[in-house]
Each structure stands twice: as structure tokens, then as C-alpha cells.
Amino acid sequence: MTTDLRLAYADIDEELFDVDQIPMTSHDVRSVGEMLFDVDYLARQLLMDVAGDDADTLLRSWPTMVAAAEDLWASLPDRRPGIDERDRPITSLSAQASTIESSLSGRKAWPGPGPTNPRVDQITQTLLTAAALVRRYGAEIPHEQTEAHRDLEAARTRIMHGLYLTAHAVNVALHDNGRDRVNDARDSGRRVQLAQHHSPYAIAPTGVWVDRMSVCENTARSYLTDQFAQALASEAIRPVDDPGRLAQALANWDIQSHRALARHIEPANILLITRTQGLIAGASMVLVDAAATAGILEPADRLVPAIAEAGRSWSNLASRWGDLAPPGARLEEPLARAAAEVRAAYRQMTHDTTTLATPQVIATRPGLPQATMATLRAIEAGSELAHVVAEKADAPNLTGPARAMSRRAHNDAEAGLATPPTEGDVVWVSPADILARRAVTVPRPVREALRSASTATASAASAAAASAILAHTNGGGSPRPVWLSAADNAQPGDHFTPASSPDRGMPCRKSAAGIDRSPPVGPLR
CATH class of the missing domain: 1.20.1260 (Ferritin)
Incomplete structure (x- = not known):
């Protein structure tokens, strides 16, 4: 009897360590729409958390994030030939970010060379992952349909809003950095000439970067003005296709x-x-x-x-x-x-x-x-x-x-x-x-x-x-x-097969090779 129970548990172990039964957790199973929402979430969290000490790393990360956003924007279907008025803001942002990157390269003055900001890097990686997913499945999107077209517009709006929030976060950090410099100077008895535009704390060496990032922020804001809420109202929603x-x-x-x-x-x-x-x-x-x-x-x-x-x-x-x-x-x-x-x-x-x-x-x-x-x-x-x-x-x-x-x-x-x-x-x-x-x-x-x-x-x-x-x-x-309850009640000679997932009898999620990434309207959502 004891031997039979051990066999029952051995059967359980075989199931637990079968690679076809273990849910795969190392791959990103989110849809493009979910990734874009997460970009928005991460950018909002960044805006709430930034401080003056983050200004230099944020500034170094900005050009790379804009490049990733432009890459995703370009990968979306339904692009018209030539220069589209709809694409002008992202094109302008890309040009502005390129000049910032050029100014930063080889620069010894503040902020100088150094690490990038890991939180902006996380946003950048999410944008790159979404772009790769769109390139893989984008041809399947029926963008001539009204619903798909509106969903694509919502995706562009999400991209631009993430850029807008991040640009504002960089500006907030630059402002706080200038304020810290002013307070440190006052504490040490030194006089500081306050700035006359943007903010009294937009002093050297951060003042010029406040000017340049303000242009980027305004470019993103111009795209969102009067259309942010309307565009997102047409966003497609991924149905609950996996209860577990x-x-x-x-x-x-x-x-x-x-x-x-x-x-x-x-x-x-x-x-x-x-x-x-x-x-x-x-x-x-x-x-x-x-x-x-x-x-x-x-x-x-x-x-x-x-x-x-x-x-x-x-x-x-x-x-x-x-x-x-x-x-x-x-x-x-x-x-x-x-x-x-x-x-x-x-x-x-x-x-x-x-x-x-x-x-x-x-x-x-x-x-x-x-x-x-x-x-x-x-x-x-x-x-x-x-x-x-x-x-x-x-x-x-x-x-x-x-x-x-x-x-x-x-x-x-x-x-x-x-x-x-x-x-x-x-x-x-x-x-x-x-x-x-x-x-x-x-x-x-x-x-x-x-x-x-x-x-x-x-x-x-x-x-x-x-x-x-x-x-x-x-x-x-x-x-x-x-x-576990079933194993407790196992009788001699019984062949016990456990539930294949923690979802109380729900089937296992597919392995990496069998993951279904298909959304309701093409693969975008």
C-alpha cells in the first residue's frame, strides 16, 4: 500500500517536471496594445518619481527612446506614401532627439558621459518589442476596416503620449536639478542669478537643456491636443481568451x-x-x-x-x-x-x-x-x-x-x-x-x-x-x-493524474511554441 502511494506521487512528479506541462513564463505574451498601455503606465510612474539627481541619466536616455518610438510608429500598417501630415510630429521629434544625441556625444560639460536611465530604458525596450511584434504580424491587420483604422490611430496616440509624459519627466528632473543647485549655493553663501524664462531654476548648466526638452514636449503635446480622449475611446480591447x-x-x-x-x-x-x-x-x-x-x-x-x-x-x-x-x-x-x-x-x-x-x-x-x-x-x-x-x-x-x-x-x-x-x-x-x-x-x-x-x-x-x-x-x-486532495484519497492500484495547472482543472497554458498571440482585430490588440 505504501509503495502504491509513492507511485502515485511519482506520477505527479512526472507531470510537474514534464516540459509540455510546465507553463512557459520566460516569454512576453502581452499584445501590442497591452505593451503600449504599459509604456503609458511606466511613463506616469517615472513622472511621479523623478528627482534632480535623475536629470543626467534621463537626458542621455531620451534620444534612444524617441528612436524606438519612431521605429514602432513606422512599423504600423496603413502608412501613406510620401510625407503624411499625421507623421510630422514623430518626424520632428526624431530630428530634435538626434540633435540632442549629437550634442551629448563626446561632451565633457554637464551632463557628460555616463549611464542611461534604466526606467526609460525599460520603456524603450517595450517599444522595441512591440515594433518587432507588429512587423511579424502587421500584414494580417485589416487596416482598411474602420475599427482597425481607429485602433491604429489609438496606437499612435499611445506612443505619442508616452513620449510626452517622458519629455515632461525629463523637464521636471532638470528643473529640480536647477533648484537643488540654487539651494546648495545659498546654503554655502554664494549668490546665484535666477533664470527669467521657463522657471527661475532653469540656470546653467541645465537651462539650455530645459529649452531643448521643452521644444520636444511641446511637439508631442501638439499631436495630442483635442484628440487624446477621442482616439483612445476607439482602442480595441483584447478579449479574455485565456481564463488562467x-x-x-x-x-x-x-x-x-x-x-x-x-x-x-x-x-x-x-x-x-x-x-x-x-x-x-x-x-x-x-x-x-x-x-x-x-x-x-x-x-x-x-x-x-x-x-x-x-x-x-x-x-x-x-x-x-x-x-x-x-x-x-x-x-x-x-x-x-x-x-x-x-x-x-x-x-x-x-x-x-x-x-x-x-x-x-x-x-x-x-x-x-x-x-x-x-x-x-x-x-x-x-x-x-x-x-x-x-x-x-x-x-x-x-x-x-x-x-x-x-x-x-x-x-x-x-x-x-x-x-x-x-x-x-x-x-x-x-x-x-x-x-x-x-x-x-x-x-x-x-x-x-x-x-x-x-x-x-x-x-x-x-x-x-x-x-x-x-x-x-x-x-x-x-x-x-x-x-493534493486527490493524492490523499488515492487507492492501491489507482493511477492518479493531477490537475494540469493551478487553475483548479483548467488546461495548461501553451508552451512557447504554441502561444497564441492573435488579437481580436489583427494582432495589434
Whole structure:
């Protein structure tokens, strides 16, 4: 009898390690439309996060991003012969970016040679991947049809909006860089002549770059004026053709986030992890609401508030780890790709063109039961991940950019989030370190507040996990995996075949060779 049970488990192992049964997670399965939406998302996040210390890396990355955007623009079908009025803005932007790249090459004055910005590089890579996908499948798009034509216009609008947001982010960074220079000069007793246009802080050496980037920003804005909302309203939506997509995306995310945390502490990776966990919490609230509307879940008074509190805690923790991330820090590519797929999989379920779909609309979408169970499992798993992240706050060698650490330390001390110093007002970071843009050891107030935020996040995530487990059970989902229950009940001589995926009996996703990338209107969406 014992021998037979071991054989049953051996059969399970054979299935688990069969390459045709393991879902492939190393390839980007997003559509072009989802990639363009992610370009918009990444550019918005960049705009919210930029600081003066990012100005030089952003400036160096700008020409390459414009080149990638022009490449994607040129690959879209339905291009007319000759110079099209519709293409003039991207052509102008490309010419402007080329002159910026020429000015930067071999330049010893600021910003000089150096690294590019990894976040803009991520946007650039997404644009290049989308262009390759369009070139591969673009001939199949029936662009003479009205719906496809409008979808192509929406794609061009997305491209230009991503450029507009990024150009504005570069300008914001240049402005902040000039402001930091003015404040540093005043602190050292030097007089500074403020600028008379754009901004008082558009001083040398950043002033000339503010002028040039403002031209790029205005060029992109001219294309978007009076047509942004109308163009995106006609954007095609990829149907839910794989009910197990969200479950697969979340499973891969859990793997990649743990792998990243098991290595050396990289604040940029932890920032992405905490930010994505906050996104998972927000999207879970939407799916839970729709599942209750559809009768998939029983209404629960504690579930949504618990998830909301966990989301707020994750977002607060993300802002703190963001301060620790040095300028130019690069993300692990598998982690970034897994986060992008999570965003795309959730949006496919929760959005309708440019807006959040109503619970009534989401309730009619195929795959909602699987998505609901998957998102509840992700909330359950978030408790353990929060404890892993909290451990990183206790690391003895944490460092961060001097300027960000100085601001955060004073703010936390004034807000009472850390133990007040007995010696009164304290300079937590040396002005020399700030001026030299050094990485410094995390000051005591910042470390204390980071630990408190980590503890609060772990507590909130645990409460949300408990509510999710209860809702999962009441909603008909078994908290115990189906294949494990079947193995427990195996009888001598039984040949047990487990469910082929975590989606409770749903078929496995296709391997890389069998991935179906076809969208509703050609391959674009």
C-alpha cells in the first residue's frame, strides 16, 4: 500500500517536471496594445518619481527612446506614401532627439558621459518589442476596416503620449536639478542669478537643456491636443481568451519576487515588489466587488476594507524604499517582466478601454471565477511576502542617496515617526555628501520609520490574508489544492493524474511554441 502511494506521487512528479506541462513564463505574451498601455503606465510612474539627481541619466536616455518610438510608429500598417501630415510630429521629434544625441556625444560639460536611465530604458525596450511584434504580424491587420483604422490611430496616440509624459519627466528632473543647485549655493553663501524664462531654476548648466526638452514636449503635446480622449475611446480591447492568464501571471510573480528578495538587497527591486503588491490589492478589490455581483463570492464586510488597508500599507512602504533606490539602479529583467504581465492580466479583466469597467460588466466576463480565486490566493501569499520584505529593513548595510535621506530623515523626525534626538536639531546627512551626490548609511529616523512601516504592512497583509482565506472557503474555492486532495484519497492500484495547472482543472497554458498571440482585430490588440 505504501509503495502504491509513492507511485502515485511519482506520477505527479512526472507531470510537474514534464516540459509540455510546465507553463512557459520566460516569454512576453502581452499584445501590442497591452505593451503600449504599459509604456503609458511606466511613463506616469517615472513622472511621479523623478528627482534632480535623475536629470543626467534621463537626458542621455531620451534620444534612444524617441528612436524606438519612431521605429514602432513606422512599423504600423496603413502608412501613406510620401510625407503624411499625421507623421510630422514623430518626424520632428526624431530630428530634435538626434540633435540632442549629437550634442551629448563626446561632451565633457554637464551632463557628460555616463549611464542611461534604466526606467526609460525599460520603456524603450517595450517599444522595441512591440515594433518587432507588429512587423511579424502587421500584414494580417485589416487596416482598411474602420475599427482597425481607429485602433491604429489609438496606437499612435499611445506612443505619442508616452513620449510626452517622458519629455515632461525629463523637464521636471532638470528643473529640480536647477533648484537643488540654487539651494546648495545659498546654503554655502554664494549668490546665484535666477533664470527669467521657463522657471527661475532653469540656470546653467541645465537651462539650455530645459529649452531643448521643452521644444520636444511641446511637439508631442501638439499631436495630442483635442484628440487624446477621442482616439483612445476607439482602442480595441483584447478579449479574455485565456481564463488562467491571471493565475499564471500571479504565480510567476510570486516566484520572481521571492528570487529577487533571496539575493542581495536592491531597493529598486523592493520598490517594484511593494508597488506591485499595492496594485494587486487595488485590483483585487475590483474583482471581489464584481465576483460578489456575479454571485461567485458571498458578500463579506471585512474582506474589502482589509485588502484596502493592505494596499495602503504596501504603497506607503513603496514610497520609503523608493527613497533608498539610487539613481540609475537597474531592475532584474525577469522581475520587471513578471510585474508587467501582472499589470496586463489584471487590466484585461478590470478595464474597459481607458476606464475602469463597472462590476456589472466585469461580472459577465469569462474567466472571472478563476481570476477571483487567483487574486484571493495572491492576497493570501502577500502576508508571507510582507514578512520577507520586513526582514530587509533590518539589514545593517542599508544605504540611500544623500539628498533623499536628508529630506526623509528630517520629515520623519518632525512628524514624530522616529525617536526624537536628545541633542535637539540634528544634521542627519553631511552637506558635503549631498553636494557630491554620495550614497550614505540610512539615518536613524529613516531606519526606524522604515521598520515601523514594514511591521504595519506585515500586519495589514496578514489581516487581509485571513479575510481572503475565509472568503476563498465560503466562495466555494478549496484552500487545499485539488491535486493534493486527490493524492490523499488515492487507492492501491489507482493511477492518479493531477490537475494540469493551478487553475483548479483548467488546461495548461501553451508552451512557447504554441502561444497564441492573435488579437481580436489583427494582432495589434
